[in-house]
Amino acid sequence: xSLPTHIAIIMDGNGRWAKRQGFRTRVRGHEVGVxxxxxxxxxxxxxxxxxxxxxxxxxENWARPKAEVDALMKILVSSxxxxxxxxxxxxxxxxxxxxxHLLPKSAQRELNEVKEATSGNSNLILTLALxxxxxxxxxxxxxxxxxxxxxxxxxxxxxxxxxxxxALYTADMPDPDLVIRTSGEHRISNYLLWQxxxxxxxxxxxxxPDFSREHLEEALAYYASRERRMGxxxxxxxxxxx
Ligand code: FPP
Numbered sequence: 001x002s003l004p005t006h007i008a009i010i011m012d013g014n015g016r017w018a019k020r021q022g023f024r025t026r027v028r029g030h031e032v033g034v035x036x037x038x039x040x041x042x043x044x045x046x047x048x049x050x051x052x053x054x055x056x057x058x059x060e061n062w063a064r065p066k067a068e069v070d071a072l073m074k075i076l077v078s079s080x081x082x083x084x085x086x087x088x089x090x091x092x093x094x095x096x097x098x099x100x101h102l103l104p105k106s107a108q109r110e111l112n113e114v115k116e117a118t119s120g121n122s123n124l125i126l127t128l129a130l131x132x133x134x135x136x137x138x139x140x141x142x143x144x145x146x147x148x149x150x151x152x153x154x155x156x157x158x159x160x161x162x163x164x165x166x167a168l169y170t171a172d173m174p175d176p177d178l179v180i181r182t183s184g185e186h187r188i189s190n191y192l193l194w195q196x197x198x199x200x201x202x203x204x205x206x207x208x209p210d211f212s213r214e215h216l217e218e219a220l221a222y223y224a225s226r227e228r229r230m231g232x233x234x235x236x237x238x239x240x241x242x
Contacts, residue, residue, distance in 0.1 A: 007051070056128045091121045103130060134194065202222050
């Protein structure tokens with residue numbers, strides 16, 4: 001079965017899950033969402049997936065009620081402290097992308113500590129997209145490249161797809177092969193727009209806190225059943241594999 005090297009997940013549905021379970025606030029959904037993330041990262045590490053990138057907090061999420069934003073940041077800090085043994089046990093390296101300087105100092109500190117402590121792990125690279133927006137990331141890359149041209153460090157002609165990819169937060173990662181969005185919404189919501197150009201997209205009805213090993217395996221089976229033509233014809237692909 002062909003496995004994706006890199007899975008990107010839009011973890012959606014925490015608020016609806018909390019409401020359906022009868023919790024007074026949406027925060028309980030985020031807390032249980034962390035458990036789903038732990039399960040999923042462990043499963044990916046066990047199954048031999050190399051990269052898992054999750055949308056934990058978008059730039060747009062800053063516009064949520066302050067109490068929810070504060071609660072999410074608190075969950076982030078406490079989860080980073082709590083999950084270290086799991087990351088070490090499963091050989092998971094933590095990374096983060098996004099406008100990390102906008103996060104509370106406590107979250108930045110904790111992120112740096114966990115990144116440093118897990119830097120030698122290589123089973124799975126788990127990347128949290130935090131204060132992340134794809135358009136903003138591309139603007140940032142375009143400005144950085146323009147500045148290099150202005151400084152005489154590169155020519156306009158040297159800006160090709162590889163150079164642009166290298167200017168993104170994801171420079172060191174292969175592009176995602178599979179994108180999963182939970183909760184039944186069919187949107188990409190400003191997530192890794194450049195990087196997912198050729199990815200398979202899977203929209204699953206399950207709410208993120210309920211996402212289980214079985215859902216992950218269902219997604220992997222879907223991925224394995226797809227023929228990734230990358231612009232070529234089926235015949236061309238079959239010739240190559242014959
Ligand atoms: C979307 O559900 C989920 C989020 C905005 C946050 C996802 C975060 C986690 C799973 C926890 C780990 C990350 C951090 C930052 C601690 P929603 O609230 O939009 O759900 P809804 O669409 O049902 O309202």
